[in-house]
Amino acid sequence: MGIYDREYYQDDYGQRGFSFGGQRQQMMMVTKVVIVTAVIFVLDIFSGGNVSAFLGLDLVFYRRPWLVYQLLGYGFVHAGVWHIALNMFVLWMFGRFIEERLGRREFLFFYLASIVFAGLVWLICQHVWLLSSEQGRVLLEQVQPGGKWPSLVGASGGVVAVFLIFVLYYPKQTVYLWGILAMPAWVLGAFIIGINLIQGITGTAGVTAWEAHLGGAAFAFLYLRSGISFDRLFSRVAERRPSGWKFPRRGPKLRVHDPDGSDQRLAAEADRILDKVHREGEQSLTGRERRTLEKYSRRVRGRRG
Numbered sequence: 001m002g003i004y005d006r007e008y009y010q011d012d013y014g015q016r017g018f019s020f021g022g023q024r025q026q027m028m029m030v031t032k033v034v035i036v037t038a039v040i041f042v043l044d045i046f047s048g049g050n051v052s053a054f055l056g057l058d059l060v061f062y063r064r065p066w067l068v069y070q071l072l073g074y075g076f077v078h079a080g081v082w083h084i085a086l087n088m089f090v091l092w093m094f095g096r097f098i099e100e101r102l103g104r105r106e107f108l109f110f111y112l113a114s115i116v117f118a119g120l121v122w123l124i125c126q127h128v129w130l131l132s133s134e135q136g137r138v139l140l141e142q143v144q145p146g147g148k149w150p151s152l153v154g155a156s157g158g159v160v161a162v163f164l165i166f167v168l169y170y171p172k173q174t175v176y177l178w179g180i181l182a183m184p185a186w187v188l189g190a191f192i193i194g195i196n197l198i199q200g201i202t203g204t205a206g207v208t209a210w211e212a213h214l215g216g217a218a219f220a221f222l223y224l225r226s227g228i229s230f231d232r233l234f235s236r237v238a239e240r241r242p243s244g245w246k247f248p249r250r251g252p253k254l255r256v257h258d259p260d261g262s263d264q265r266l267a268a269e270a271d272r273i274l275d276k277v278h279r280e281g282e283q284s285l286t287g288r289e290r291r292t293l294e295k296y297s298r299r300v301r302g303r304r305g
Contacts, residue, residue, distance in 0.1 A: 029104040030095035033111065034088045037155065040076045041084050052077040056151035057119050059126055075115035075155045087155045094166040101169060103281040109230035110165070111158050114219045118157020121215025126150075152209055160216035161223075164189055168224050193217055263299070270296035 044051035055073030058064075078084035091111075099107040166173075167189035175185045196210040196217075273289045285293075 028096060028099055029108050030092055030099050030111075033095075033108070034092050037076050037078075037084065037088060041078055044077055052079075052153055053151075056153045057122070059123070059150050059152075061123075071116045071119050072112060074119060074152050075112075075158050077153045078155070079153055083154055087159045091155065091159045091162055094163050097170070098162055098166055101281050103231065104278055106229060106231040106281065109234070110223060111162060113230060114161035114216050114223075115155065115158040117219040118161065118212040118215035119152060121218070122152050122157070122209055122212040125211040152212065154209070154212075156209065157212035157216035157219075160192065160213045161220045163192070164217045164220035165224060168220060189217075266292070266296055266299065 040051060040055075055070060055077045057070045057074035058067060061067040061070050078087065095107065095111070098110070102110060167185045171184065171186035171189075173185045174182050175188050176182055177188055177191070193214065196208075196213045199208060199210045200214070269292055273285065273293055276289070277285065
């Protein structure tokens with residue numbers, strides 16, 4: 001049973017979702033990312049490709065520093081229906097498990113950061129090739145300043161990062177290649193990395209950005225090894241802001257007659273713990289925090305009864 005199925009989670013955060021069939025459901029962050037990416041893809045079609053031209057990562061964007069937004073924007077535009085369909089399907093399939101493990105905000109930070117990292121790896125590899133190969137030097141000479149350079153589009157780097165961290169968390173979990181061939185997750189992960197390495201070494205990648213794929217895989221490995229938490233990092237930065245800049249924290253929604261204040265203290269503590277689950281995932285809870293949530297859940301159920 002996932003964290004979103006637990007009653008003490010639905011008592012609070014579940015109320016922020018949408019109503020379907022009389023029961024409120026929490027929309028996962030990965031679903032929102034897929035929806036936003038799909039909307040941008042449709043807008044790109046109606047704009048005649050202008051959105052892709054605007055957000056695609058230009059090979060020499062550093063010459064125009066105002067284009068720095070492309071380091072993230074390229075991950076939300078795609079080259080065709082199959083391109084976006086495959087990326088979003090894999091993201092949604094495996095992103096749900098990673099979001100449940102990391103928490104909503106941490107998953108979003110991880111995904112966005114992996115897109116930026118993969119884009120930087122692609123840029124570095126492309127420039128090494130431009131400067132070190134005869135074909136690259138010819139291209140540099142042919143393209144005039146302000147001319148059109150190759151650009152990178154697609155969420156593949158971030159999607160590979162999400163899948164590879166799934167592999168690192170659940171290496172023995174059974175997955176299916178092309179939906180048919182069953183194998184442990186680590187085998188498929190090794191296969192994907194191997195294919196991209198072979199394409200890069202042999203020069204058979206074509207239009208596939210194998211550098212971004214390997215960059216996403218490297219990001220997942222570094223993220224797990226470093227133990228970093230983006231949500232915790234940004235929270236510390238936010239805590240150092242001037243006090244006048246702080247956003248007000250919401251109080252407990254339960255309002256009952258409580259002369260000694262014990263119910264209010266329990267609700268406030270449960271609210272704090274649920275915020276922690278929301279930021280860092282269920283695995284971050286201590287045994288005491290879990291017992292507090294169970295106690296709060298029993299009390300709420302008792303009042304409803």
